[in-house]
Amino acid sequence: MKYINIKTRAIVDSPFAIYGDNWKEYTDEIIEEDIEKEEVEKIEEEIKEEKEIEEKSSDEITKREIMAELDALGIEYNPKARKDELYKLMMGE
Numbered sequence: 001m002k003y004i005n006i007k008t009r010a011i012v013d014s015p016f017a018i019y020g021d022n023w024k025e026y027t028d029e030i031i032e033e034d035i036e037k038e039e040v041e042k043i044e045e046e047i048k049e050e051k052e053i054e055e056k057s058s059d060e061i062t063k064r065e066i067m068a069e070l071d072a073l074g075i076e077y078n079p080k081a082r083k084d085e086l087y088k089l090m091m092g093e
Helices: 032-055 063-073 083-091
Strands: 002-005 011-013 023-025
Touching: 063 083
Parallel strands: none
Antiparallel strands: 002 011, 002 023
16 A cells, blocks of 8 residues: 655555555555645644644643643653743743
């Protein structure tokens, strides 16, 4: 079965199923517009999520949400740190 990575546009032929957000089964029906549309939708969703977090003040966001965002960004932190310290770290201050 052939698969295409919609991010890198790499095409592979594999006897095994390939899973992941960027991998789709490659068929003649897949065209550039579909790939670009999926990429744009994914980027727009990521931007929307980032804006939602940025719009929340430190009073509205929970410590757990801050730690989840730091994990997603790959930023190391001390889980025992206070919420305001983690918030500053998340905001790049």
